[in-house]
Amino acid sequence: MGLKARLFVLFVSLGVGILPVRAQDNPSGITVKTIDIEGIRQLIRERKGKSLLLNVWATWCKPCVDEFPDLVKIRRSFADSLVDVIAVSVDYPDEIESKILPFLASQNAVFPLYVSTVKKEEELMDALDPSWTGGIPATFVYDQQGRRRAFLFGQKNFEVFKAEIDSTLGVR
Numbered sequence: 001m002g003l004k005a006r007l008f009v010l011f012v013s014l015g016v017g018i019l020p021v022r023a024q025d026n027p028s029g030i031t032v033k034t035i036d037i038e039g040i041r042q043l044i045r046e047r048k049g050k051s052l053l054l055n056v057w058a059t060w061c062k063p064c065v066d067e068f069p070d071l072v073k074i075r076r077s078f079a080d081s082l083v084d085v086i087a088v089s090v091d092y093p094d095e096i097e098s099k100i101l102p103f104l105a106s107q108n109a110v111f112p113l114y115v116s117t118v119k120k121e122e123e124l125m126d127a128l129d130p131s132w133t134g135g136i137p138a139t140f141v142y143d144q145q146g147r148r149r150a151f152l153f154g155q156k157n158f159e160v161f162k163a164e165i166d167s168t169l170g171v172r
Contacts (some may be wrong), residue, residue, distance in 0.1 A: 054087075
């Protein structure tokens, strides 16, 4: 099985939409939900007047892990503004308790967090950007109407994220 297949082939399909995952003994209070393709489309479509920075990552991806503190910083910088920051992990859903939650707690992640249950990698790639080959980290920036404005492949930093958000919001 190739790397792209490892990214998205998941053991469990939990149905349509977004489903909460119980975090037993989770003192951080961080919640990770599972999300399928329709749930991802809904996040993009239902912007409620806010732009969206959506990051696809995994705990086993070193550039993703190295980039994550900048995502946390971006979220804090735009905390009460017109921007949502959302992270979608392509780890396996059964790794939420053992890998994902401990990592997120160490990062003090303060934004919506999901783990993908999309079985066919092409569905996720097509939903986010048909030109995307599936490599991570990958970040997608959408405007207030849910139109994709930027696709950032590979590890980026706070300054790059901020510039893309500012551009989407029309800030100079």
